[in-house]
Amino acid sequence: xxxxxxxxxxxxEGMEQDPPQVVGVSDSAPPQVVGVSRCDxxxxxxxxxxxxxxxxxxxxxxxxxxxxxxxxxxxxxGRPLLLLPEEERxxxxxxxxxxxxxxxxxxxxxxxxxxxxxxxERNLEEQRVLALQDRKSALLHAMTSHTGSLGPSxxxxxxxxxxxxxxxFPRGAMAVQLxxxxxxxxxxxxxxxxxxxxxxxxxxxxxxxxxxxxxxxHDSKAAARYQVFRDLRGRGFYLTSAGKFGGDFxxxxxxxxxxxAHFIAVVLSLDSSLSPLDVLAIARLGSNVKKTVLxxxxxxxxxxxxxxxxxxxxxxxxxxx
Amino acid sequence: xxxxxxxxxxxxxxxxxxSPSQLFAARSRSHKIPVRGQKDFFPxxxxxxxxxxxxxLNEHWSLISEERVEKLGNLVKATWxxxxxxxxxxxxxxxxxxxxxxxxxxxxxLFPEEALYLMECGNVQVFYQELPxxxxxxxxxxxxxxxxxxxxxxxxxxxxxxxxxxxxFHPSSETSSYAKQLNLPQSRDRAGxxxxxxxxxxxxxxxxxTEAQEESTADRMEEDTxxxxxxxxxxxxxxxxxxxxxxxxxxxxTASPGNKGGVRTWWMEDDVGERSDHQPASAASRWDFSxxxxxxxxxxxxxxxxxxxxxxxxxxxxALAVGVCDVDPWRTRINLRDVKMSSKxxxxxxxxxxxxxxxxxxxxxxxxxxxxRQLMERRQGRRSKGRATHLWDGEVTPLHDPRQPIPTGELxxxxxxxxxxxxxxxxxxxxxxxxxxxxxxxYQPDTxxxxxKSNPGKPYTRMCVCSFDGPVPDLRAxxxxxFQSGDVLVVFAVVDCGDISFYTFKDFELPTDVFx
Numbered sequence: 001x002x003x004x005x006x007x008x009x010x011x012x013e014g015m016e017q018d019p020p021q022v023v024g025v026s027d028s029a030p031p032q033v034v035g036v037s038r039c040d041x042x043x044x045x046x047x048x049x050x051x052x053x054x055x056x057x058x059x060x061x062x063x064x065x066x067x068x069x070x071x072x073x074x075x076x077x078g079r080p081l082l083l084l085p086e087e088e089r090x091x092x093x094x095x096x097x098x099x100x101x102x103x104x105x106x107x108x109x110x111x112x113x114x115x116x117x118x119x120x121e122r123n124l125e126e127q128r129v130l131a132l133q134d135r136k137s138a139l140l141h142a143m144t145s146h147t148g149s150l151g152p153s154x155x156x157x158x159x160x161x162x163x164x165x166x167x168x169f170p171r172g173a174m175a176v177q178l179x180x181x182x183x184x185x186x187x188x189x190x191x192x193x194x195x196x197x198x199x200x201x202x203x204x205x206x207x208x209x210x211x212x213x214x215x216x217x218h219d220s221k222a223a224a225r226y227q228v229f230r231d232l233r234g235r236g237f238y239l240t241s242a243g244k245f246g247g248d249f250x251x252x253x254x255x256x257x258x259x260x261a262h263f264i265a266v267v268l269s270l271d272s273s274l275s276p277l278d279v280l281a282i283a284r285l286g287s288n289v290k291k292t293v294l295x296x297x298x299x300x301x302x303x304x305x306x307x308x309x310x311x312x313x314x315x316x317x318x319x320x321x
Numbered sequence: 322x323x324x325x326x327x328x329x330x331x332x333x334x335x336x337x338x339x340s341p342s343q344l345f346a347a348r349s350r351s352h353k354i355p356v357r358g359q360k361d362f363f364p365x366x367x368x369x370x371x372x373x374x375x376x377x378l379n380e381h382w383s384l385i386s387e388e389r390v391e392k393l394g395n396l397v398k399a400t401w402x403x404x405x406x407x408x409x410x411x412x413x414x415x416x417x418x419x420x421x422x423x424x425x426x427x428x429x430x431l432f433p434e435e436a437l438y439l440m441e442c443g444n445v446q447v448f449y450q451e452l453p454x455x456x457x458x459x460x461x462x463x464x465x466x467x468x469x470x471x472x473x474x475x476x477x478x479x480x481x482x483x484x485x486x487x488x489x490f491h492p493s494s495e496t497s498s499y500a501k502q503l504n505l506p507q508s509r510d511r512a513g514x515x516x517x518x519x520x521x522x523x524x525x526x527x528x529x530x531t532e533a534q535e536e537s538t539a540d541r542m543e544e545d546t547x548x549x550x551x552x553x554x555x556x557x558x559x560x561x562x563x564x565x566x567x568x569x570x571x572x573x574x575t576a577s578p579g580n581k582g583g584v585r586t587w588w589m590e591d592d593v594g595e596r597s598d599h600q601p602a603s604a605a606s607r608w609d610f611s612x613x614x615x616x617x618x619x620x621x622x623x624x625x626x627x628x629x630x631x632x633x634x635x636x637x638x639x640a641l642a643v644g645v646c647d648v649d650p651w652r653t654r655i656n657l658r659d660v661k662m663s664s665k666x667x668x669x670x671x672x673x674x675x676x677x678x679x680x681x682x683x684x685x686x687x688x689x690x691x692x693x694r695q696l697m698e699r700r701q702g703r704r705s706k707g708r709a710t711h712l713w714d715g716e717v718t719p720l721h722d723p724r725q726p727i728p729t730g731e732l733x734x735x736x737x738x739x740x741x742x743x744x745x746x747x748x749x750x751x752x753x754x755x756x757x758x759x760x761x762x763x764y765q766p767d768t769x770x771x772x773x774k775s776n777p778g779k780p781y782t783r784m785c786v787c788s789f790d791g792p793v794p795d796l797r798a799x800x801x802x803x804f805q806s807g808d809v810l811v812v813f814a815v816v817d818c819g820d821i822s823f824y825t826f827k828d829f830e831l832p833t834d835v836f837x
Contacts, residue, residue: 037457038461040465040471047337048337048386051382051385052382063819064819065441066438066442068443069352069384069387070352070353072442074482074483075354078385080456109450113450116452123341126345130341130342134345172395173394175344175348175392176344177339178388178390178391178440179457180388180456181455181456182458241819243788243818243822244815244820244822253364254361254374255377257377257378257381258374258377259360260360
């Protein structure tokens with residue numbers, strides 16, 4: 001047992017009184033609309049540029065799928081990107097989301113199939129040409145490097161002609177793309193047109209009731225989480241989920257790709273009581289993973305504009321002072 | 322060429338479609354992922370940091386935006402069947418067939434989560450309405466609350482990428498430990514139960530015997546105990562079954578002679594492998610013993626009525642009608658005599674008794690019955706001498722008599738107040754809940770070599786998928802899941818928006834310090 005006592009001084013960090021600012025998007029670029037597709041009622045982003053657009057706004061999300069280059073490992077995952085409910089709500093409030101689930105209709109099915117087959121044939125032809133070129137240049141390289149200089153051109157031409165005649169490129173050798181996003185398919189023209197729309201369709205989505213059972217307790221918890229999320233994001237922090245750390249959010253000072261998280265944010269309402277055991281448990285956990293625990297309570301004070309602020313209390317182990 | 326312009330700008334804006342030259346060039350792509358370097362502690366607006374951030378981001382985007390490119394010859398073609406929620410293979414399956422998928426009706430199928438995983442690995446191309454599905458389509462179509470949920474698929478994918486073999490869990494196809502003890506052959510149509518398969522037409526029967534074989538054993542027993550009265554062609558239970566091989570010649574489904582019409586019997590020793598695919602999927606693997614009555618004719622208590630009622634006609638084949646069974650003639654045939662000891666044995670018993678009394682000196686000293694009685698009383702008293710009467714004579718007595726020898730361990734058990742319990746205690750009477758259910762069976766990676774889909778064996782663990790948003794499993798849920806799982810450990814896979822943590826609850830016994 002170490003001999004320094006665990007005192008938990010309450011350090012309020014509500015110093016900055018500026019209202020939370022909208023971050024990420026510069027005024028010059030038009031606000032990018034991202035297509036959110038719902039899978040089993042979870043908000044997913046599929047298109048590469050949607051992921052980039054969302055990152056620019058400082059929203060990280062979580063990658064769920066297998067990485068195309070190395071699908072059989074869990075260290076680095078690939079698309080889709082799952083958005084936190086708070087992230088989705090933030091985007092919607094900024095009018096930056098559009099529903100990307102298949103609208104249906106549009107181009108007739110038989111036409112789509114015809115287009116697809118035509119595309120395949122074109123693909124095959126072009127690849128055949130490229131493959132032949134590739135073989136020819138390889139042969140040329142081999143022949144010239146072998147002799148050291150431009151050897152007898154007759155023999156070379158003969159070999160090239162023989163190659164040209166006997167060359168086969170079976171259909172099975174053709175490389176095809178397995179598209180990740182639906183808009184990446186040739187036959188999904190209407191999806192692309194849809195997403196280009198400058199006027200985003202605001203999703204009439206009640207976030208508080210998305211997946212969980214409807215309880216008043218849950219609603220207020222979700223609302224509190226959102227307020228804290230918005231406030232921290234407004235201050236420039238990057239946030240991800242922290243379930244496995246026993247908290248609500250992990251708070252990073254910069255992009256998670258380059259920085260470690262500094263805080264574990266735990267959202268509590270101001271009038272809730274916390275038993276000393278719980279305080280100790282969360283403080284212990286924080287010190288074990290070398291992060292400061294941040295107890296966040298929305299509604300602590302009012303910003304000049306009237307917006308509600310968030311009260312922050314950090315917990316840190318300290319020795320005998 | 323307005324159309325061409327439009328497609329050009331489209332392609333520029335949505336640059337996820339690869340051109341043929343890009344596809345061709347993809348053959349020589351690297352298959353390695355760059356290693357991530359050390360992170361910085363605090364952003365300090367330095368150029369270095371900005372540069373490193375840019376580099377990390379570029380690396381990140383190039384990996385994320387890469388599209389899957391495979392040779393058409395390496396892809397297995399498949400189609401999605403939404404009505405059955407499965408994927409049917411159109412070209413022969415590859416190496417994955419060893420551990421994934423199932424066959425039914427001569428065709429090969431994959432479950433939606435398996436198909437989606439293989440799509441993500443670039444092994445299978447799934448078509449719907451003759452058009453290829455993107456991974457996004459796969460996620461949206463295959464994952465739902467009626468098939469496999471997104472969170473369950475996350476766990477599935479995570480484990481499969483680590484190399485584990487993951488299969489769906491079916492509570493009905495798990496045999497109880499009692500059934501395992503009896504060594505009952507198990508029904509192995511795990512996939513067949515999912516599909517609504519048409520029953521094969523039952524073979525034409527030449528006699529009522531062959532028809533009767535299609536029934537479960539219980540009904541046969543019932544028929545045997547009743548209905549045998551006055552029917553010459555019905556023989557005793559044992560021979561009833563032995564004559565079946567001859568009459569089963571008309572049946573086409575059986576393979577071995579021991580296989581009596583394809584229905585399980587109590588006496589079947591040989592392996593399940595004899596059974597063909599034509600077995601009706603409804604052969605019960607769990608028998609409801611509460612509805613199967615085995616009348617105890619040998620019971621000496623005259624509680625039984627003199628006749629047994631006829632069985633439910635729905636259980637009987639065809640137009641067979643069985644009347645009420647009179648049990649009295651059976652009872653007379655049952656041997657209720659005492660064990661007949663040979664004369665030698667009887668004499669030996671007598672001698673033993675006499676011996677004890679004769680050898681007793683004190684008994685010999687008694688000259689009359691009164692003295693003998695006194696001796697007996699004294700002996701009784703001696704036994705209870707030393708016992709504190711105030712402790713032993715009241716209503717509440719000590720738990721243990723200190724004069725009785727007892728090992729320390731047993732003594733500790735005897736005087737313990739809190740009895741230790743194990744997880745499965747009382748679990749059988751818990752009702753299954755909708756909230757908590759086991760999703761998958763997980764088998765270890767090193768069993769791949771000799772893994773048989775038809776007989777996978779005991780799984781390594783079973784997975785129950787939940788999330789940090791939901792409640793923590795209470796004791797009731799844990800007990801109920803442990804009971805469902807039998808002797809296999811249940812692991813809770815808690816999904817948190819991309820991360821998965823695994824937790825499990827094990828039985829633990831406090832050690833007792835006992836010196837022998």
